[in-house]
Amino acid sequence: MSERLFRNLRGTDGGPLEVLVGHGRVVAAGPRVSAPEGVAVEDGAGRLALPGLVDGHVHLDKTLWGLPWMPYPAGPDRSSRIETERRLRGGFPESPGLRAERLARHAVTRGTVAFRSHVDLDPDMGIAHLEALLGVRERLAGLADLRLVAFPQRGVVRVPENAALMAAAVAAGADLVGGIDPLTMDGDLDAQLDVVFGIAERHGVGVDLHIHDPGPGGLVEIRAIAERVQALGLAGRATVSHGFCLGAASERDFEEVAGAMARAGVSLVTHGGGASPLPPLKALRSVGVTVFAGNDDVRDAWSPFGNGDMLERAMLIAWRAGYRADEDLALAHDVASTAGGLALGLGEHGLSPGCRADFYTVEADGVGHAVSARPPRALVVKAGRVVARDGLLIG
Numbered sequence: 001m002s003e004r005l006f007r008n009l010r011g012t013d014g015g016p017l018e019v020l021v022g023h024g025r026v027v028a029a030g031p032r033v034s035a036p037e038g039v040a041v042e043d044g045a046g047r048l049a050l051p052g053l054v055d056g057h058v059h060l061d062k063t064l065w066g067l068p069w070m071p072y073p074a075g076p077d078r079s080s081r082i083e084t085e086r087r088l089r090g091g092f093p094e095s096p097g098l099r100a101e102r103l104a105r106h107a108v109t110r111g112t113v114a115f116r117s118h119v120d121l122d123p124d125m126g127i128a129h130l131e132a133l134l135g136v137r138e139r140l141a142g143l144a145d146l147r148l149v150a151f152p153q154r155g156v157v158r159v160p161e162n163a164a165l166m167a168a169a170v171a172a173g174a175d176l177v178g179g180i181d182p183l184t185m186d187g188d189l190d191a192q193l194d195v196v197f198g199i200a201e202r203h204g205v206g207v208d209l210h211i212h213d214p215g216p217g218g219l220v221e222i223r224a225i226a227e228r229v230q231a232l233g234l235a236g237r238a239t240v241s242h243g244f245c246l247g248a249a250s251e252r253d254f255e256e257v258a259g260a261m262a263r264a265g266v267s268l269v270t271h272g273g274g275a276s277p278l279p280p281l282k283a284l285r286s287v288g289v290t291v292f293a294g295n296d297d298v299r300d301a302w303s304p305f306g307n308g309d310m311l312e313r314a315m316l317i318a319w320r321a322g323y324r325a326d327e328d329l330a331l332a333h334d335v336a337s338t339a340g341g342l343a344l345g346l347g348e349h350g351l352s353p354g355c356r357a358d359f360y361t362v363e364a365d366g367v368g369h370a371v372s373a374r375p376p377r378a379l380v381v382k383a384g385r386v387v388a389r390d391g392l393l394i395g
């Protein structure tokens, strides 16, 4: 029987909550729901139930999570990180698939129900990482959704072979095509966007481009992306990753570029900015841009930080944004969960009837408390099935 009643939970309003799930979806939710005779029952022990977390930007193939500590090996800039990783990755002690799967499984125990992972491709290794991640996607079936981005880390003009590799990656099963800082990585805005959007158009996939470039250059890039998304009718299937320039733009520039993103249906994913400016999340949401969150690098050649926990990411984003009020912490949680479900095309995400039954429970007085304290995840439920309990995967 696919039905199950989760009782003795608390909802985000603090009140009692029961959730009846069936065929992977929420059938009924409320203080008291009627359930069929003999339905399987799970006691929530009075804990808070929250929508499943979504890691909307991660690099699973890069991670060294679970391996011996590697001190940060690169210099201070992007090109040094790229070349250092390229030099080291052949000597990493485990395959990208093993490393990716370990981190993903760990994140599931922390309440993550879906990932969008950028996956490197390069003439050095072709699309081997993408193929490995397709295997991970199969092995994660039932635990989490995994969307894959064919990511040309070194650009497509500077490394022209990457264009054919991106097309091959998409043909092999990548869900989206990626890009990176067309002006500074490739030195040619239109040339990179021609390749990225050409593949998106031919293969009918979405796009997700890393835009780290600061200042006017970054704004020019985002504006050009929005124009192409609008022209190709890719609304809801296009994302700008990071968009740090939006956090330092004049009010006028911000309104113009954010307005173009909203009209075109371009979402923004953030990991909180680190030392870079944080895009104004509330202002983006208020003009209609979907803002979601991801961990980005987790203990790899790019960063010693991260642990795969999207509840911690929600806290970091809230802290970085200067949020204090409970409703703002709830907004940060929404960015790390429900908004990601929307951006990833997972359909309705939450604890209302009809939503996919993806949620988790914690010992907390409310969402704000959960974001602040990041308590252990008691239950993680994916498509109505308990997949992790007290921090451990089941089965």
Ligand SMILES: [Zn+2]
Pocket: 057, 058, 059, 118, 210, 241, 296, 297
């Ligand atoms: Zn990234």
